[in-house]
Amino acid sequence: MSLIREFTKIVGESQRQYKNVIGKPLILTEEVGAEAAGSENLLCHGDNKAFMKTLLDERQMAGKIQMIYIDPPFFSKSNYDAVVKAGDTNIKHLAYGDKWEKGLSEYLKMLAVRLYLMKDLLADDGLIWLHLDWHVVHYAKVIMDEVFGEKNFVNEIIWTYKSGGTSKKHFARKHDTILVYAKSGKYRFYPLQEKSYNRQFKPYRFKGVKEYKDEAGWYTMVNMKDVWNIDMVGRTSAERTGYATQKPEQLLSRMIESCTREGDICADFFCGSGTLPAAAGNMDRKFIACDLGSLAIESTIKRLVKQEESFQVFDLKPEGKSKIDAVVEVKEEEIPSSDKRLLKISLVSLKERGLSKTVERKSKDKVKQVLKEDPLQMVEGWSIDFHYTDGVHRPEVIFVRTKGELETSYEKIISQKSLICVKIVDIFGNVVFERIGYERNHETENH
CATH class of the missing domain: 3.40.50.150 (Vaccinia Virus protein VP39)
Known part of the structure; x- marks a missing residue:
């Protein structure tokens, strides 16, 4: 038919x-x-x-x-x-x-x-x-x-x-x-308006018509046409x-x-x-x-x-099993003569849970080599929510890779403990959320 x-x-x-x-x-x-x-x-x-x-x-x-x-x-x-x-x-x-x-x-x-x-x-x-x-x-x-x-x-x-x-x-x-x-x-x-160049780029000098000149020549402003270059x-x-x-x-x-x-x-x-x-x-x-x-x-x-x-x-769907595993390290230090503490959060490593079918065969070998030599190169960005509540990630700081560079640690002075959420995104758009109830020298890995 x-x-x-x-x-x-x-x-x-x-x-x-x-x-x-x-x-x-x-x-x-x-x-x-x-x-x-x-x-x-x-x-x-x-x-x-x-x-x-x-x-x-x-x-x-x-x-x-x-x-x-x-x-x-x-x-x-x-x-x-x-x-x-x-x-x-x-x-x-x-x-x-x-x-x-x-x-x-x-x-x-x-x-x-x-x-x-x-x-x-x-x-x-x-x-x-x-x-x-x-x-x-x-x-x-x-x-x-x-x-x-x-x-x-x-x-x-x-x-x-x-x-x-x-x-x-x-x-x-x-x-x-x-x-x-x-x-x-x-x-x-x-x-909207656009330039319309005069024939031979010369002035018309018509009465009541405004004309302009640029490096190419003389033109008038007209309503934009339906062909956009x-x-x-x-x-x-x-x-x-x-x-x-x-x-x-x-x-x-x-x-x-x-x-x-x-x-x-x-x-x-x-x-x-x-x-x-x-x-x-x-x-x-x-x-x-x-x-x-x-x-x-x-x-x-x-x-x-x-x-x-x-x-x-x-x-539109509940969070399922992530395609990546991330290791996040949390260290806490006392500040002398203060009830506050210095908290340091660092990305340690990232693993792919079996390379996706969406990665072409030649690229899979490249990914495996990167994961072996420097797995954090697979991270495209990450963010931290220091007061994680209601199952919603509200990042206070966000790090995105720019010109190949990415910050992989962050320090913050805190006065009280709370649940922390760290979001990590890999170069393929895969996401994992790490929820951390921190303690001294605490290291966490998603499950």
Whole structure:
């Protein structure tokens, strides 16, 4: 059966699945930043479908999100690796898979169910931006017409860039497509402007037309067109995280600026490396982000920590057996003529509980060598909560690896004993929480 003939069935099944989606309890695991308690900035690890349903049912967020941007898998039939570093060693690790055993109909149903939920969350005057490429955007537009209505189509943005491969069998594919839809005809939109260079870069001197000049020549300012020439995140870019298919902040910032104001909520339910929450935070917008992958979530946390954002982290499932073991040493020293004590917490070692299937074969040998020579090179970051309560990690200090360097010990003067929680994250996004009721020269290892 051709896909066109199957389309009615795809839409019908998607609607049935949408009506039967069941939310899951949000388990608060971390509060990060000075204003995290009660923050509307949310980051969730888990299935975005269940997360969105919970936002609707338990958080009463129907119609509350001003902008939704999603960058889902592209139906490329490929897997995508993140390049992570252990010391000077590059290691390839699966970031996400984009292979669909049941074909395109399975993919479109996955997308449609989630789009129905996003429509419920989107504000009446909000916009949704769907980022895809040539593989499936033409089918996705028909789905968007069905979910949001043909009359609510706003724009087809072409993002063009220089990066990527070439072929002798076709023109070089150097653009992605971003479909923009509204929920109603009353959507908010703030036109942006761009330079439009005069012919031959010479002044027109038209009456009433403002002209400007830069090093290239004379130009006027016009409303921005729907073809955006923005560079991809380069290998040496300061914002590069190593996460596969990372999108540039300039791209997301342009979208955010065009349809939101300060304080509005922006959401990304396939957040990957965290570009949307990072850009939203920089522009004083609130953010909601979700991803199924732990590497994506931990990459996003690291990025937001560097920006000094405040946010809450949730999980949709109870904490299970960690994929890593960590050894943390706690030493306590008396301070002469004082009832206070000096507490020193140090990372001692890290072990992987069997290397994940997501690490390619060549990289496994490299990881084993790093673990043998300097296991702490496998640590991407760690943090300490000195007053651990309610099962929520509220770090007072956070250490992230920067330019290959990471602090591995920390000292603090304390006046009373309390339960301490140390969170350790490895380069693959695996996490372990060490809970310590400290005593002198105490050493702990997770179980």
